[in-house]
Amino acid sequence: MFDLVHVWVIRQLTLGEFSSRQAVLWKAVAMAAKIAVFAYGLNVLSHFILVGLGLLPYPLGPALVVATMLTPPVSFIVAVIAYSIVGLAIYDLGVSRQRFETLSRTDMLSGLMNRRAFLDTFEAARGPVALILLDIDRFKSVNDTLGHKAGDDVIVQTANCLTNVLGPDEAIARIGGEEFAVLLTGQGTEQAMEIAEAIRASVEGMRLEISGRPVSISVSAGVSDGVAELGFSELFSGADRALYLAKASGRNRIVHAKELPGMPLSASIPDDGQVGIERGRLSA
Structure with missing residues (x-):
């Protein structure tokens, strides 16, 4: 009996039962x-048992009237209060756990997925997928020239640009300092390249002003596709x-992995620390 009650209570107190405060109520x-009905039935049954044993010290009729008048409302009120307290505690625990889970899977600066969440999303994917890696060109020069606050602003604006192009429901992550990743499901090479180009063009078209200076940025991207x-x-x-x-190859461009055969791993990349400031415009 105890085990049955224990299992029933645990089932009632699962986190999914309390999705809101209204649901708790x-x-x-x-x-x-249910508790009031059970308590009333138990009270009546106990009176009849006492009568059968000759142990009831007062008449059965008046006793049942009193039990009917008091037991259901009292037990109902007590049960509502007790269950609400427990339910609200579980609801708050669920909210806190969900908030912690969200924070643990979110990049705090950009508001995008972090690497862990992105990997989990990829692991859950099936069938055709495309992976786009993007890197902000000459990002180091932004930090060195305008400061780390400016660099943070560039990352945030780039993240916003990615979300605007792809929508909030796509898997977009910041996986490194100035590196982002996009996971596309059900997309082939052509579609992935078109989306990557749309991102590149959108970033290039952004008009940023940092510390009173107009700043233009660009991204380079690598694309790979296959099955998850x-x-x-x-x-x-x-x-x-x-x-x-x-x-x-000069940055501000998209390259697909299919273009890689014969690429020397020692290919020279121009120094990201170089930056030109002309007519008050920083080319980052």
Whole structure:
């Protein structure tokens, strides 16, 4: 009996039962009604048992009237209060856990997914996928010339640009200092390249002003596609090497992993620390 009650209570107190404070109240009322009926039945049964044993010290009729008048409302009120307290505690625990889970999967600066959340999303993907790696060109020069606050602003604006192009429901992550990743599901090479180009053009078209100075930025991107079952490492390797080639080829461009055969790993990339300031405009 105890085990049955224990299992029933645990089932009632699962986090999913209390999705809102209103849900807690309704659940408390429903549970209190059941408890009131149970308490009343137990009270009546105990009176009849005492009568059968000759132990009831007062007449049965008046006793049942009193039990009917007091037991249901008192037990109902007590149960509502007790269940509400427990339910609200569980609701608050669920909210805190959800908030912690969200924070643990979010990059605090950009508001995008972090690397862990992105990897989890990839692991859950099936079928055709495309991976786009993006890197802000000459980002180091922004930090060195305008300061780290300016660099943070550039990252935030770039993240906003990615969200505007792709929408809030796509898997977009900041996986490094100035490096971002996009996971596209059900997309082939052509579609992935078109989306990557849309991102590149949108970033290039941004008009930023930092510390009173107009700043233009660009991104380079590497694209790799295949089926999710290939694994993240293989797709990431292709996209990463494609990104390397895009940077080495002059930046502000898109390269697909299919363009990689014969690429020397020692390809020279121009110094990201170089920056030109002309007519009050920083080319980052």
